[in-house]
Amino acid sequence: MLRSSLITLWTVLLCAPMLAQDLTVATWGGAYEAAQRKAVFAPFSETTGHAVEALQYDGTVAALRDRAAAEGWDVIDMLADQARVACAEGLLLRLDAQALVGNAAMADFAPHTPTRCAIPQNVYARVMAYDERAFPGIKPTRIEDFFDTTRFPGKRAVQHGPDGILEWALLAEGVPPEQVYGLLSTDRGLRLAFRKLDTIREYILWWDDPAQPAQMLAEGHAVMASGFNGRFFDVARRGAVPVDIAWDGRIIGTEVWAIPATTETARLARRFLVHALQPAIMARFSERIPYGPARKSAFERIGLNPETGIPMRVHLPNAPQHGGRALVRDAAWYANTRALRQRRFQSWLDQEE
Incomplete structure (x- = not known):
């Protein structure tokens, strides 16, 4: 009887659908987050089966320090300078950018290149x-x-x-x-x-x-x-x-992707970065909101906004036709x-x- 019950339980566990692990991303909210959901998060979930939960924060290192562990942050969208501070404090994982995007892609990033704990994703x-x-x-x-x-x-x-x-x-x-x-x-x-x-x-x-x-x-x-x-x-x-x-x-300025040191899903977080840092994904994001891609190869892929039909390249901050003085943060x-x-x-x- 006991053996029969164990066999039945094992059969149920084998046949039950595996629950995919969720990924929690801390980001900025508003239209920016809405564009990320459609251009970055949804394709990742469709491809991998892992749901992405977005949490809004104010962009500060203090929020990362106070909230990341308690709320289970796995990936964080940061300003490049805040990521430098957080990295120096040991709040972020070290990243091997070459392993994530490939050695040949390192020269494709502009105006900033990857650092010890962060990889550029878009410019504003x-x-x-x-x-x-x-x-x-x-x-x-x-x-x-x-x-x-x-x-x-x-x-x-x-x-x-x-x-x-x-x-x-x-x-x-x-x-x-x-x-x-x-x-x-x-x-x-x-x-x-x-x-x-x-x-x-x-x-x-x-x-x-x-x-x-x-x-x-x-x-x-x-x-x-x-x-x-x-x-x-x-x-x-x-x-x-x-x-x-x-x-x-x-x-x-430059927005970067980083991984909090407190994450319990570092492998999945790195998988997300590989996905989000693709030129095609960057271009898809820039088609929905006028923040330019952080990789040069993504720029020519940008077309019309899928909802309004507006040609988006002219509205990007790194579009060459703007003229005037520009200052790289x-x-x-x-x-x-x-x-x-x-x-x-x-x-x-x-x-x-």
Whole structure:
């Protein structure tokens, strides 16, 4: 009787469908995550049988430190500089990029190449956008116009921190893009940047959530905004508000894939990276949201948005036709100067007007 029961139980276990292990990915939410779900996550699940659960976080190393183990994060979408910090703290697994994408593909990554703990996946840009309704005549076209409240009056939406605005301040002072980060590494450069920021202090509306600057333009609270190109594209695409982007002074940053050190599914996480880093997958993602692929071979694969029919290449931050000045975000500089920048920024905020 016991033997018969054991045989029956063993037969049931053999015949029962195996439950595929899920993968938990920490990412940014919003339209960005929606594009990832369709272009990256769904194809991975269809191919492998492993479901992908997406969790939203704020992009900080603190969130990785506090939440990854408790929530079972397996893969994380990060800014390149935050990944450097997390890697140095031992919060990320070391990655053998050559083993994951192949030795020949290493030269295909641009503008940044893989690092010890992270591999580039897409590029975005911090850009100046404006409400066309506020300027029926001459339009703002250069980053200097962001600081010109005489010709272009009105409130400016700016991230509540030193990121991006310090670079713009030096560009508006005539500093060549290739000299910006070197100058910001000096006391003289920081004083020059904050002095320029003084000229628009009373016109600034601070934002913390990346969705806010586009909303501020759409709702008429600000006439210009510093924010991410994909957010402004989404508002303009919906057509409710005539929002346009001035590409001059764009700061091109890199998003990377990384694996938290606390993952219990490292093998599956690496399998996901192999999938997500394919040029075809990168191109599919860029067709859904205007963030450029981090591999050069993916660019020519990008076609029309599958839902709107919009040709997407022209809207990408690394599209060659934009012209104007461009600055590649220096991930190493950001990782190494975080405390200094925050301290000087807070000191500037605390000054009396």
